[in-house]
Every structure is written in C-alpha cells, then in structure tokens.
Amino acid sequence: MPDKDSPFNTENSAQNAAAEQPDDAKLAAEAATADAEIAKLAADLNELRQTLMRRQADFDNYRKRIEKERAEDAKRHTARVIEGLIPVIDGFEHALAAHREAEYENYRKGFELIYKQLVDNVTRLGVERTDPLGKQFDPHLHQAMDRTETATHEDGTILQVFQPGYLFHGRVLRPAMVRVAVHPGGASKEAAN
Numbered sequence: 028m029p030d031k032d033s034p035f036n037t038e039n040s041a042q043n044a045a046a047e048q049p050d051d052a053k054l055a056a057e058a059a060t061a062d063a064e065i066a067k068l069a070a071d072l073n074e075l076r077q078t079l080m081r082r083q084a085d086f087d088n089y090r091k092r093i094e095k096e097r098a099e100d101a102k103r104h105t106a107r108v109i110e111g112l113i114p115v116i117d118g119f120e121h122a123l124a125a126h127r128e129a130e131y132e133n134y135r136k137g138f139e140l141i142y143k144q145l146v147d148n149v150t151r152l153g154v155e156r157t158d159p160l161g162k163q164f165d166p167h168l169h170q171a172m173d174r175t176e177t178a179t180h181e182d183g184t185i186l187q188v189f190q191p192g193y194l195f196h197g198r199v200l201r202p203a204m205v206r207v208a209v210h211p212g213g214a215s216k217e218a219a220n
Contacts, residue, residue, distance in 0.1 A: 102153075106195045109154055113193055113201055116145060157192040159185045159203050168192055170202040180208035 119142040126135060150156075159169055164183045172189055180186060185205045192203030 102196060105152055106198065106200060109149055109152060109193070109195060110200050112145070112149060116142070116149070117190065119145065153196050154200070155194040157194060157203050158188055159192070159205060160188050161185060164205065164207045168194075168199060168202055169205050169207075171207045172204045173206040174209045175206055176211045177208050178211060182208060182210045184208040 119138060123135065123138055123142065146156075157168060159165075162185055163181075164171060164185055169185065169192065173187075175186055177186070184207070185203075186208050187206040188203055189206070190201075190204040193200040
C-alpha cells in the first residue's frame with residue numbers, strides 16, 4: 028500500500044481535485060441556468076395572473092353594465108306600456124264622473140272595480156300619480172294651461188288640476204295640466220321687463 032505522504036498520492040489528490048472542479052463549475056452553471064429559468068417562469072406566471080385578474084375585472088364590469096342596461100330597457104318598455112294605459116285610466120275617471128244617477132249604480136260599481144284593479148296594477152309597476160293642487164308650480168312636473176289673477180293665493184300656486192300627472196321611477200310620463208295663480212299686475216310687470 029502506498030504511503031500517504033508519497034508523491035504518488037499527491038498527484039492523485041491533485042487529479043481528483045482537478046476532476047471535481049469541472050463538475051462543480053458544471054453544477055454551478057446548471058444551477059444558475061435553472062435559477063434563471065425558474066425566475067423567468069415565475070415572472071411569466073405572475074404576468075398571467077395579472078392578465079387573468081384584469082380580464083376577470085373587465086368581465087365583471089361588462090356583466091354589471093349589461094345588467095344595468097337590461098334593467099333600464101325593462102323600465103323604458105314598462106313606461107311605454109303605462110303611457111298607453113294613462114288615457115284608459117282617464118277614460119274610466121270620466122265615465123265614473125259622468126253617471127251618478129241611481130239607475131247606473133250597478134254599472135258604476137263594476138266600473139269602479141275595474142278602475143281600482145287597473146290603478147293598483149299600474150301603481151305596483153312603479154307609477155306615481157301626482158295631484159299638485161295647492162302646491163307651487165314646477166315646470167318640470169306641471170304644464171300650465173291657464174293663469175288666474177288673484178291676490179288671495181301666493182304667486183305660482185296651483186289653483187286647479189285639469190289632468191293629474193304621472194311619474195314612473197322619478198321620470199315624468201305626463202305632466203299635470205294645471206291652472207296657476209298670478210298676482211294682479213305681476214304678468215304685466217314681467218312683460219314690461
């Protein structure tokens with residue numbers, strides 16, 4: 028057996044050390060390459076996650092916008108139907124007001140039931156009837172059909188309602204047709220200015 032301190036063993040150790048160094052360098056290079064590839068894959072994964080989150084947010088916004096548009100479309104269609112029913116309600120009111128004689132009592136009760144059902148159903152859909160008698164004139168809600176000079180009422184007070192107005196979810200379907208109080212001489216002062 029050779030001696031540990033022999034020159035033969037020293038050469039052998041140097042060869043072993045030289046042989047191990049290329050393997051270590053090779054392993055270090057492979058580890059660096061693997062680390063770089065892992066870092067690239069992690070960056071790609073992060074980018075894909077960000078893209079997925081943006082797409083999910085875009086889809087949620089799209090879905091909300093479509094739902095809102097559908098709800099608005101449904102309201103518009105309902106408003107059109109109700110606008111068509113308002114003259115029917117007016118006709119019922121005129122028919123009920125016209126025949127107050129005793130011989131029309133049974134006929135009148137039937138009309139009143141039908142009228143009540145119609146008004147209840149329209150109210151359930153979101154229609155609000157406006158009867159502005161005694162309130163201040165608002166050009167967004169009322170249509171002035173006549174002006175009456177009077178000092179007993181405040182200027183702009185609604186004295187008579189010719190036809191009630193109707194609102195549907197805050198939107199005017201039909202303005203109330205009204206007679207408005209005007210102070211004597213107030214109209215001529217406004218015309219002079």
